Amino acid sequence: MANKILLEVVTPDKLLLSKEVDVVVATSVEGEFAVLAGHVPFLTSLAVGELKLKDGNATDYAAINGGFAEITGQKFTVLAESAELAREIDVDRARKARERAEQRLAKSTSEQINYARAEAALKRAMLRMKVAERTRAA
């Protein structure tokens, strides 16, 4: 596999990642999908989910808090309003965020908007913890 694909993760705050990798596995709203170099131009919405990038034997993870991905033959661009690399995730903070979200969820069943928001926060926190644990295990 000589062909590599350039993965770029762009957030409003910075260019989080720009790296040539062999395979990218992302989570779209319809499920996980993997992309190799030479993929047809493709555009999809990303769900709150993990991004896995394989380069040789090394595998890295990032947490994407929703956004979308644009894929051209040689480039995989992720546009996310926020994203974190696995090794940069603060597990304690994520855990606290999860607890907060859980409490809010328990309290606010009646109010629709708050419920949805707390649910989204919970999802993000759980994702961050999952992704962080991945790298720890590895």
Add this chain to the structure above:
Amino acid sequence: MASLRDIQTKIAGVKKTRQITRAMNMVSAAKLRGVQEKTERFRPYAAKFAEVLGSLSQGVDPGIHPLLAQPDKVEKVALILFTADRGLCGSFNMNLINAGLRFAKEQTAAGKQVQFYLVGRKARDFFKRRPDLDVKEALTGVMNVVDFDLAVQVARMGLNAFLGGEVQEVYYLYSNFRSMARLVPTVVKLLPIAPEAVAGEAAKTGGQEYMTEPSAEQILVDLLPRYVNVRIYSGLLETATSEQAARMSAMDNATRNCKDMIENLTLLYNKARQAAITTELMDIVGGAEALKG
């Protein structure tokens, strides 16, 4: 004429003021660089976003999303007004507020009601004294650190008002940073999203053909609210840049005025000193003459 001591005290005071204004100038310069860096880092995201949005929205029916729906009749409009939290930046805040009032007047003349959403303490303080104007929400103490979360928060105010049917159009007023000396308060329509504007983005990029999943319409539905965030964020960044630029030049002016004042006062002091010496001499000479008899 003021006494020597008075003038000396005054000079010392002005010198201290100059120290402060000079320090504030430097702080603003540092902050300006910070905001500009942030703007720079945001640019790739904004550019890519516009590109994708443009290529997606070619030939899309405006009926697919409420944010694109053009209202039949506009009775109420919302204005999101950005100002700084702090003063000491010349006429910066007042220019923005005045532009907001002018906008409100025009809209009222056209038979529309205007609701205000304020960002920045200075706007809130001003509108507190104008109970005749309809302020729905005000965010304060936020302009010190402009980040994307703030933009999302601001955008949510606008989206809620629009989607809740409270208003038919949403505008925002920000300070357009043309150059250090040209900060132009600018009103831009935020909602509904004008199809021409989105199509304009497409024309710039040429628009790439994609395979999409889910459908292009679906993705667009997902994208449009984010587009609002992007617009607001760039407006906030420009306003923050302008604020620091305005403060820098205000403080620069103040420092220069201090310098002039110190020069004048020093001149005055020397004149007074000389006058005092002359009087004293005259006294001594007069005394000596008198003794001689």
